[in-house]
Amino acid sequence: MKSAVTTVVSAADAAGRFPSMSDFESVKGSFDRAKARLEAAEKLASCLDKFTNLAVDAVYKNGSYEQANKDKCVRDIHHYLRLINYCLVTGGTGPLDEWGISGMREIIRIQLLPTAAYIEAFIFIRDEIKINDVMGQQAETEFKGLLDYLINALA
Amino acid sequence: MLDAFSRTVVSADAKGAAIGSEDLADLRKYVADANKRIDATLAITQNVSCIAADAVAGMVCENTGLTQPGGHCYPTRRMAACLRDGEIILRYVSYALLAGDPSVLEDRCLNGLKETYLALGVPTSNAVRAVEIMKIATVAIMTETNTGRKMFKGINSGSGAQCQDIASEAASYFDLVIEALS
Numbered sequence: 507m508k509s510a511v512t513t514v515v516s517a518a519d520a521a522g523r524f525p526s527m528s529d530f531e532s533v534k535g536s537f538d539r540a541k542a543r544l545e546a547a548e549k550l551a552s553c554l555d556k557f558t559n560l561a562v563d564a565v566y567k568n569g570s571y572e573q574a575n576k577d578k579c580v581r582d583i584h585h586y587l588r589l590i591n592y593c594l595v596t597g598g599t600g601p602l603d604e605w606g607i608s609g610m611r612e613i614i615r616i617q618l619l620p621t622a623a624y625i626e627a628f629i630f631i632r633d634e635i636k637i638n639d640v641m642g643q644q645a646e647t648e649f650k651g652l653l654d655y656l657i658n659a660l661a
Numbered sequence: 662m663l664d665a666f667s668r669t670v671v672s673a674d675a676k677g678a679a680i681g682s683e684d685l686a687d688l689r690k691y692v693a694d695a696n697k698r699i700d701a702t703l704a705i706t707q708n709v710s711c712i713a714a715d716a717v718a719g720m721v722c723e724n725t726g727l728t729q730p731g732g733h734c735y736p737t738r739r740m741a742a743c744l745r746d747g748e749i750i751l752r753y754v755s756y757a758l759l760a761g762d763p764s765v766l767e768d769r770c771l772n773g774l775k776e777t778y779l780a781l782g783v784p785t786s787n788a789v790r791a792v793e794i795m796k797i798a799t800v801a802i803m804t805e806t807n808t809g810r811k812m813f814k815g816i817n818s819g820s821g822a823q824c825q826d827i828a829s830e831a832a833s834y835f836d837l838v839i840e841a842l843s
Binding site for chain 2: 588
């Protein structure tokens with residue numbers, strides 16, 4: 507799975523060489539941001555249910571979507587937030603790409619669920635929820651970066 | 662291929678759970694020890710030919726028939742193949758140590774290695790002995806118990822005594838090689 511370290515090791519292995527100084531530098535570079543990422547992952551894990559419910563309630567309260575789909579939406583938003591938690595840990599978009607994005611849009615469509623509702627929910631989490639109350643500035647930036655990535659992929 | 666981070670992710674995904682505080686403790690340690698880990702990996706990469714040559718020489722010294730006509734390290738072409746393999750194993754151990762996870766070593770080096778050696782007529786017991794010597798040499802360099810140049814001399818990221826944990830992690834990767842060959 508793609509992460510800062512595995513990318514470097516794959517490249518070194520393809521060339522058949524030992525890890526070089528520049529490989530070490532890029533590994534180290536990813537660790538500089540790791541503290542914020544791990545904080546974001548930890549705080550997100552503790553607020554996963556709260557964020558999910560707040561977002562889905564907000565999206566479904568104005569009646570533009572069928573209430574029957576709400577449970578499925580809760581399930582999926584929870585799933586996506588868990589994958590974002592994984593991405594925050596690995597420091598790459600590997601988990602979202604492999605388990606969340608490839609094929610997922612088609613599956614949501616085939617179940618006749620509105621993708622717009624998902625996007626609205628993630629935009630709500632990004633813009634309306636006070637993420638700052640639970641995690642620091644840098645951690646919030648990391649989290650929102652991944653939310654944006656997901657929103658773009660689903661849109 | 663996995664690293665310490667993606668390994669945590671894969672095992673969390675198997676449970677369907679998010680990664681919370683208790684699972685993050687190990688990863689925080691990995692991040693905090695990053696400099697030591699890089700220096701330990703450097704200890705391998707800077708001493709590759711030395712470690713491999715010593716190990717093969719040691720293996721031959723213990724069993725001098727190897728370099729005699731009819732031995733497995735005769736002629737020099739086969740001895741050179743032996744040195745090359747020592748370096749390849751060290752390369753994959755260095756990858757595993759940098760990633761903090763043995764999957765790259767297992768997938769790309771050890772998978773099928775014993776079968777290949779058996780097919781080529783390489784005596785695995787001698788190969789195991791060479792790997793054992795490489796393990797001892799690597800651990801000695803990392804913990805600065807070697808004679809000669811000390812790893813941390815001139816840099817201040819740590820000391821040999823502080824490298825015990827990472828040296829035993831490296832030793833565990835060598836043990837995987839030994840296990841795969843025996």
